[in-house]
Each structure stands twice: as C-alpha cells, then as structure tokens.
Amino acid sequence: MKKIIALAAMISASTFAAGAYAQDTGVTAPAPSAEAVTIVSVTSAQNTGDGSRLPKSISNPTPDVTQAAQAQVEADPSLMTALKEKNVELNNVVAVDTALNGGKTVYIK
Numbered sequence: 001m002k003k004i005i006a007l008a009a010m011i012s013a014s015t016f017a018a019g020a021y022a023q024d025t026g027v028t029a030p031a032p033s034a035e036a037v038t039i040v041s042v043t044s045a046q047n048t049g050d051g052s053r054l055p056k057s058i059s060n061p062t063p064d065v066t067q068a069a070q071a072q073v074e075a076d077p078s079l080m081t082a083l084k085e086k087n088v089e090l091n092n093v094v095a096v097d098t099a100l101n102g103g104k105t106v107y108i109k
Helices: 002-024 042-046 063-074 077-085
Strands: 037-041 093-098 104-108
Touching: 037 042, 037 077, 063 077, 063 093, 063 104, 077 104
Parallel strands: 037 104
Antiparallel strands: 093 104
16 A cells, blocks of 8 residues: 555656646747758759658748748847858848747748
8 A cells, every 4th residue: 555655656746847847948948059040942942852842831931921030030139140150141031930949940032
C-alpha cells in the first residue's frame, strides 16, 4: 500500500513539474542572430524543380502580407541587423515565419 501511495505521489509531482516547466517556456523568444535567420528567395524556390512548394500565401503574397512582414522586420532591431548582415533590403521581404526555437525564415522576392 505504501508503494502505491509513493508511486501516486511521484506521478502527481512529475505532472505538476512538467506543467510548471511548460509555463516557464512561454517567455518571449530571444532575438535572432544572423545564424538563426534563414533567407529563402521565393523566385528561386519556385524554380528548383525538386518537388517542394511554398504556400501560395508566400509564393504569391498579398500586399497586406508583405506590409505585415516588413512591419515585423522593422519592429525587430536584431532582425533588421541580421538582414543587413545578409545584404537583404527591407523592400524585398515578402513574408516572415518564426520557428519554435525563435529562428526566423525570411522570404524575399
């Protein structure tokens, strides 16, 4: 009986610990460095012939998508710096995706 109670206490404690850990990871991701920024040319990605396809919202973005992406880049000084290091001009940015690890994929025309 004592073993069952001890086992139940361990399972209960590990469940709460995992929940607390999950809440702690909700903090804003750190600013991306140039290494954490991937640049994808929309025109090159369409012409690779390797069978991969970009979503239509990225390969043929609306002006709203492009404006939102450029505003997102402008609002993030570290992302602006990373793009400058990679010689990417803001007016060429058409979309931005953020990975779970905080890395950014910037789609350019």
